Amino acid sequence: MFELNRSQKEIQNAARQFAKGEFDSHLALELEESREFPKKIWQKAAGLGFVGIQLPEEYSGGGLGLVEACLIAENFCRVDSTFGMALTLAGAGSEAVARFADAGLKQTILPKICEGELLSGIAFSETDYGLDLSSINTIAKPAGDTILINGKKTHVANLGTNGIYLVLCKTELNQAPPEESLSMVLVKGDQRGMSIEDSGRKFGANMTASATITFDNVTVPGSNLVGKNGKGWSQAGKLLDELKILTAAQALGTAQGALDRALGHVKQREQFNRKLGRFQITRHKIALMATKVELARLITFQAADMFDKGMADSTYISMAKMVSARTAVEVADEAIQLFGGYGYMKESQVERFFRDAKVAELCFGGLTAMKDMIGEAVIGKI
Amino acid sequence: MDILKFSKEHEKFRERLAGFLAKEVTPFMDQWEKDRIVPKSIWKKAGRAGFLCPSVSKEYGGLGGDFLYSVIVSEEFSRIVHSGLAASLHSDVVVPYIESFGSEEQKKKYLPGCVSGDIITAIAMTEPDAGSDLAGMKTTAVGQGDQVVINGSKTFISNGINCDLVVLAAIDPAITDKHQAVSLYLVEDKTPGFKRGRHLDKMGWNSQDTAELFFSDCHIPKANRLGEAGSGFIQLVMKLQQERLVCAMGAVFAAERIMEFANEYCKKTMVKEKPLNRFQAVQFAIVEMTTDVKLGRTFVEKLCADHMEGENIVIETSMAKYWTTDMVNRVAERCMDLFGESAVLESNIMARIKRDARVMSIFAGTNEIMKGIAAKFMGM
Numbered sequence: 001m002f003e004l005n006r007s008q009k010e011i012q013n014a015a016r017q018f019a020k021g022e023f024d025s026h027l028a029l030e031l032e033e034s035r036e037f038p039k040k041i042w043q044k045a046a047g048l049g050f051v052g053i054q055l056p057e058e059y060s061g062g063g064l065g066l067v068e069a070c071l072i073a074e075n076f077c078r079v080d081s082t083f084g085m086a087l088t089l090a091g092a093g094s095e096a097v098a099r100f101a102d103a104g105l106k107q108t109i110l111p112k113i114c115e116g117e118l119l120s121g122i123a124f125s126e127t128d129y130g131l132d133l134s135s136i137n138t139i140a141k142p143a144g145d146t147i148l149i150n151g152k153k154t155h156v157a158n159l160g161t162n163g164i165y166l167v168l169c170k171t172e173l174n175q176a177p178p179e180e181s182l183s184m185v186l187v188k189g190d191q192r193g194m195s196i197e198d199s200g201r202k203f204g205a206n207m208t209a210s211a212t213i214t215f216d217n218v219t220v221p222g223s224n225l226v227g228k229n230g231k232g233w234s235q236a237g238k239l240l241d242e243l244k245i246l247t248a249a250q251a252l253g254t255a256q257g258a259l260d261r262a263l264g265h266v267k268q269r270e271q272f273n274r275k276l277g278r279f280q281i282t283r284h285k286i287a288l289m290a291t292k293v294e295l296a297r298l299i300t301f302q303a304a305d306m307f308d309k310g311m312a313d314s315t316y317i318s319m320a321k322m323v324s325a326r327t328a329v330e331v332a333d334e335a336i337q338l339f340g341g342y343g344y345m346k347e348s349q350v351e352r353f354f355r356d357a358k359v360a361e362l363c364f365g366g367l368t369a370m371k372d373m374i375g376e377a378v379i380g381k382i
Numbered sequence: 383m384d385i386l387k388f389s390k391e392h393e394k395f396r397e398r399l400a401g402f403l404a405k406e407v408t409p410f411m412d413q414w415e416k417d418r419i420v421p422k423s424i425w426k427k428a429g430r431a432g433f434l435c436p437s438v439s440k441e442y443g444g445l446g447g448d449f450l451y452s453v454i455v456s457e458e459f460s461r462i463v464h465s466g467l468a469a470s471l472h473s474d475v476v477v478p479y480i481e482s483f484g485s486e487e488q489k490k491k492y493l494p495g496c497v498s499g500d501i502i503t504a505i506a507m508t509e510p511d512a513g514s515d516l517a518g519m520k521t522t523a524v525g526q527g528d529q530v531v532i533n534g535s536k537t538f539i540s541n542g543i544n545c546d547l548v549v550l551a552a553i554d555p556a557i558t559d560k561h562q563a564v565s566l567y568l569v570e571d572k573t574p575g576f577k578r579g580r581h582l583d584k585m586g587w588n589s590q591d592t593a594e595l596f597f598s599d600c601h602i603p604k605a606n607r608l609g610e611a612g613s614g615f616i617q618l619v620m621k622l623q624q625e626r627l628v629c630a631m632g633a634v635f636a637a638e639r640i641m642e643f644a645n646e647y648c649k650k651t652m653v654k655e656k657p658l659n660r661f662q663a664v665q666f667a668i669v670e671m672t673t674d675v676k677l678g679r680t681f682v683e684k685l686c687a688d689h690m691e692g693e694n695i696v697i698e699t700s701m702a703k704y705w706t707t708d709m710v711n712r713v714a715e716r717c718m719d720l721f722g723e724s725a726v727l728e729s730n731i732m733a734r735i736k737r738d739a740r741v742m743s744i745f746a747g748t749n750e751i752m753k754g755i756a757a758k759f760m761g762m
C-alpha cells in the first residue's frame with residue numbers, strides 16, 4: 001500500500017500551516033465576492049516553494065512529484081477550498097511546458113511560474129461539451145518562422161493579459177486523425193489579435209476567473225510550439241491525466257475540510273438538550289462522510305503515486321477523479337445540512353465548499369465523460 | 383383526471399398573475415438578486431393588483447378565495463424562478479396566524495394592509511440557540527400593566543429587513559412548562575426597542591432579505607398578543623402543516639421548471655453531432671427525474687385536496703416536505719451534470735436554481751425534523 005515518506009509528511013504539514021496562516025476566512029468571502037485572484041498569497045506561496053513543486057529545480061521548481069503537488073492541493077483546499085483551487089490551478093499547463101518544450105522556452109517561462117510572476121492556463125476546450133479532442137477547430141498555420149493562430153477556446157482558467165496559455169490547435173490541415181494532427185502552442189495573454197472575454201461569475205471556484213478566448217490572426221514565434229508538431233493529442237492527454245489527479249486532490253481536501261467543519265459543529269451545537277453529535281442519525285451521517293473521504297484519499301494518492309512511478313493509467317485516473325469529486329459534493333452537501341440554517345449562510349463556509357466541489361466535479365471531465373471513458377476502457381473492443 | 387379542480391375564475395387569476403410577473407418582476411430580478419432585497423414598492427404593486435393574501439375574506443379586503451389560489455401563486459412564482467417577493471410566505475404562512483387567531487380588532491387593523499401590500503409580514507421563531515428545538519427559545523415576553531416587554535433575539539428571519547409587522551414567538555419566563563410558556567405577539571416596525579441586526583449573506587435566495595432581529599426592552603400593548611396566553615406553541619403546530627405543504631409545493635414546481643429547462647437544453651445542444659437527448663444515459667436520466675417529479679406532483683396535489691377538506695395530514699405533509707425538497711435538489715444537481723461545464727457559469731440559470739433549492743431541506747423544519755415528526759405521529 002502507498003505510504004507517505006518523511007519529506008512528504010513535512011510538505012503536508014508545511015502546506016497545512018501555510019494555509020492556516022494565510023487563508024483568512026473573511027478575505028475568502030471578499031475575494032470570492034469580487035472574483036479576485038489572491039495574488040499576494042500566491043506570491044508568498046511561490047516564495048516558499050509551494051508553486052511549481054513538480055517543475056524541475058533548474059527552473060526554480062521543487063523537482064518533486066505529483067504526490068507532493070497533491071499533498072499541497074489537498075491541504076490548501078482542506079483549509080479553504082476557494083483559495084486552494086485558485087493557487088493549485090495557477091500554473092496549469094506548465095507541467096507540459098517542462099515536459100515537452102525546448103530549453104529556450106522553458107527558460108523564459110518556467111522560472112516565472114515558480115516565482116509567482118506568471119499565471120498559466122490551458123486552452124483546450126472549444127465548446128461546453130468539453131475535451132472532445134477530435135473536434136478541435138482552432139488552426140495554427142506555420143508562416144515562415146512564425147505561427148498564425150485562428151479560432152476560439154472556452155472555459156479557459158486564469159484569464160488575464162498577464163499570463164500565458166497553452167493552446168491546443170490543429171496543425172495538420174489534411175484529413176489526418178487527431179492523434180496525428182494536433183499540436184500545443186504557447187501564447188502570451190497580451191498578444192495582438194487575442195480577445196479575452198470574462199465568462200463571469202461561476203457556481204464556485206470564484207477566485208479563478210474563466211474566459212472565452214478568440215484568436216484572430218495571432219502571430220507567435222515558431223519556437224512557441226510545445227513539443228513535436230502533430231503530437232498534441234498524446235501530450236494533452238498526459239497533461240489532462242495530471243490535472244485530473246490534481247483535481248481529485250483538490251476535491252479530497254474540500255471534502256475533508258467540509259467534514260472537519262461539520263464535525264466541529266456537531267460536537268459543539270446543542271438542540272433538545274443534546275449535542276447534535278449524540279443523535280444516531282448524525283453519527284451515521286458523519287460515519288458515511290468519514291468513510292467516503294478515506295476512500296477518496298486512497299484512490300487519489302494511489303493514482304498520483306502510479307503517475308510518479310511512470311505507471312499512469314488513464315482509466316484509473318478517471319476513476320479517482322470521479323470518486324473524489326463525488327465525495328466532495330456529497331460530503332459538503334451533508335455538511336450544509338448538519339449546520340442547519342447557518343449552513344446556508346456564506347459565513348459558515350460549507351456552502352462555498354459545496355459550490356467549489358461541484359465545480360471540481362464538472363471540470364476536467366464531468367460524471368458523464370468519466371463514465372464514458374471508464375466504460376470504454378473496461379469493456380474494451382467488442 | 384385532475385386532482386385539483388381549477389375553475390374559470392382560478393384560471394383568470396393565473397393569467398393575470400403571469401402577466402403581472404412578466405411585467406413587474408421578471409425584468410428586475412437580476413438587479414434584485416444583486417441588491418439582496420426587493421423594493422417595498424413591488425409588494426405594494428402585487429397587493430394592489432390583488433395577488434397577496436387571496437384567502438383573506440372580503441370584509442378585510444381579500445378575495446375570500448380557497449387554497450387553490452395559493453397553489454397558483456406558488457406555481458407562477460416558481461415558473462419565473464423568483465424568491466425575493468415571498469408572496470407565499472406572507473400570504474400562506476404568516477398572515478394566516480392573524481386571520482385564524484387574531485381578535486376582531488387586530489384583524490381590522492392589520493389584514494387590509496397585508497392584502498394591499500402596505501404591511502409586509504415576517505414570522506420570527508428561530509433563535510441563534512433554538513432552531514429545530516423551537517421550544518428551547520429564550521426570547522421573553524413579560525407582562526407589565528397593559529404592556530408586554532420583550533427581550534431577546536431572532537435569526538434567519540425571512541422578510542427581516544422589509545417587514546412592517548412581525549409575528550413573534552416568545553416565552554413567559556414565569557411558566558416552567560416550555561410549551562405552555564409560548565405566546566405569539568404582533569410587533570410593529572419602528573416600535574422602540576425593536577432593531578434589525580445583520581442582513582445575512584446566503585448561498586441562494588439572494589433577492590430575499592434574511593435578517594437578525596433584536597428586541598431589547600421592547601414595549602408593545604398587551605392587546606398585541608395573538609389569542610390566549612400560552613397558546614403560541616399550539617398555534618404554531620396548527621399552522622406549520624400549511625407552511626410545510628407550501629414548501630413541498632414550491633419544491634415540486636421548481637423541479638418541474640428544472641425539467642423544462644433540461645428538456646429544452648438537451649434537445650438543442652449538440653454533442654458529437656447529435657442532440658444530447660439522443661444519448662441513452664441522458665434519456666434514462668430525464669425519464670428517471672421526470673418520474674420523480676410526477677410522483678411528487680401527484681402526492682402534493684392529493685395533500686392539497688386533503689388539506690382543503692380540513693383533514694389531518696401531519697404525517698403525509700412531513701413526508702412530502704422532506705421527500706420533495708430532497709427530490710428538487712437531486713434533480714437540480716443531476717441536471718447540472720447533464721449540462722456539463724456550462725452549468726458552472728452563473729449566466730446559466732441552473733446555477734441559481736440549485737443555489738436557491740438548497741435551502742428547502744433546511745427551512746420550515748429541517749428534513750430530519752420532518753422524519754422525526756412522521757415517526758412520532760406514526761406511533762413510534
Ligand SMILES: Cc1cc2nc3c(=O)[nH]c(=O)nc-3n(C[C@H](O)[C@H](O)[C@H](O)COP(=O)(O)OP(=O)(O)OC[C@H]3O[C@@H](n4cnc5c(N)ncnc54)[C@H](O)[C@@H]3O)c2cc1C
Nearest residue numbers: 122123124125130131157363364365366368369661720722
Ligand atoms: C475552474 C475550471 C478551470 C478550467 N480550466 C480550464 C483550462 O484552463 N483550460 C481548458 O481548456 N479548460 C478548462 N476548464 C474546462 C475543463 O477542461 C472542462 O472540464 C472540460 O472541457 C470538460 O470536458 P470533458 O470532455 O471532460 O467533458 P464534460 O464537460 O464533462 O462533458 C460535458 C457534458 O457532455 C455531455 N456528454 C458528452 N458526451 C456524452 C455522451 N456520450 N453521452 C451523454 N452525454 C455526453 C455530458 O452531459 C457531459 O457532462 C476548466 C474548468 C473549470 C471549471
Ligand SMILES: Cc1cc2nc3c(=O)[nH]c(=O)nc-3n(C[C@H](O)[C@H](O)[C@H](O)COP(=O)(O)OP(=O)(O)OC[C@H]3O[C@@H](n4cnc5c(N)ncnc54)[C@H](O)[C@@H]3O)c2cc1C
Nearest residue numbers: 279337338340341505507508513514538539540746748750
Ligand atoms: C433562508 C432561510 C430562511 C428562514 N426563514 C425563517 C423565518 O422566516 N422564520 C423563522 O423563524 N425561521 C426561519 N428560518 C430558520 C429555519 O427554520 C431553521 O434554520 C431551521 O429550523 C433549523 O434550525 P437551525 O438552523 O437552528 O438548525 P439546528 O436545529 O441546529 O439543526 C442542525 C442540524 O441538526 C439536525 N437536528 C436537529 N435536531 C435533530 C434531532 N433531534 N435528530 C436528528 N437531527 C437533528 C437538523 O436536522 C440539522 O441538520 C430560515 C432559515 C433559512 C436558511
